[in-house]
Amino acid sequence: GRSISFTPGERARLRKYLLDGGMVWFDSVAGSPFFSRSAVGEMRKILPEAPLRRVPADHPVFHLAKSLVAGETNRSKAQPFELEGVFLGPRLAAVISPVGLGCGWDNARPELIADARYYKPAAAVDLGVNLALYAVGWFDSARRYAAGESEAEPGTANPEQVPFAQLVTDGFWNSDPGSGDRFLRYLGRNLKVNTSGSVSYVNVDRAELSDYPFLFLNGLGDFTLEKPALEKLRRYLDDGGFLLVNNTMGLAEFDGAARRFIARLYPEKKLGRIPADHVLFTHGPYKFADSGFTAEAAARYPGETFPLLYGVSDGDRLALVYSPVDLAGGWQQVPRPGSVMYLSSAAGRLGGTIVTYFLTH
Incomplete structure (x- = not known):
């Protein structure tokens, strides 16, 4: 469909999965703005306490297997890579790609979608590999966050400590x-x-x-x-x-x-x-x-x-x-x-x- 919607039960399960160290990628496949906006809305319901922000260009997710600045799309020879991210601590727990990755992964050309916006295969694969390496490489850090050493209680000063x-x-x-x-x-x-x-x-x-x-x-x-x-x-x-x-x-x-x-x-x-x-x-x-x-x-x-x-x-x-x-x-x-x-x-x-x-x- 053009947008995505989860039930309350699905949101609860996804929340637990993310807090336990998992990572979710939302891909608009052909660049549907309806899908991207609905993914943003769902993440705000699933993790309302976690910030959603543009992933900066020097973030590790763009520089693991290959350093990525721009990739070829169906509309541009050099479209700057862009991802929206949800952070749990320093970790990217979820990413939303407003430019489609799936078309590039499938080597498909959706000519019938007039407003399609997607990465060509080489760019889509490069970003996909970086995303996969990030999810695997940061798994230990994700599990550390999930283990409960994350919410220190506010305290008051003890003069002896x-x-x-x-x-x-x-x-x-x-x-x-x-x-x-x-x-x-x-x-x-x-x-x-x-x-x-x-x-x-x-x-x-x-x-x-x-x-x-x-x-x-x-x-x-x-x-x-x-x-x-x-x-x-x-x-x-x-x-x-x-x-x-x-x-x-x-x-x-x-x-x-x-x-x-x-x-x-x-x-x-x-x-x-x-x-x-x-x-x-x-x-x-x-x-x-x-x-x-x-x-x-x-x-x-x-x-x-x-x-x-x-x-x-x-x-x-x-x-x-x-x-x-x-x-x-x-x-x-x-x-x-x-x-x-x-x-x-x-x-x-x-x-x-x-x-x-x-x-x-």
């Missing part, structure tokens, strides 16, 4: 559920830090920020903070607080948003590369002989032989650290093919180094 406080923004801020909890266990096990054991989700407008020795901001895609919240956060940093900003999967959209946010937070200062001889590294608990990058991160930042961190200093103290290469993905200790991130061993050591600096300065 070090809390891990994650900022809430208007964007996709909880883009890697469970990563903070795993990192806390790493700190307790390897550095004997007495942590709170679970993440506290902090809204800048309502929270007493001084309860927290440092804050963590994670994200996937664009985000902003309103001016009052931004000013409150700046006062917290000026009074001795710290902020760690992390780019989930290392994608360009969040990188741009993070840099704009930091420029608004510190309009009079420049975000600069933290050098290898900075006290953060030289007096930290670990030494770094290489970048610790995955292959994808090494390809994004060729020639880097040391961890890539940026910072803003308040006098001789780093008040803000930004990692354009994903730290939190490494804390999860599961494969994430195509992600611009640190290897698990390096992510733990680098995160421990940053937190040690925060707690001792």
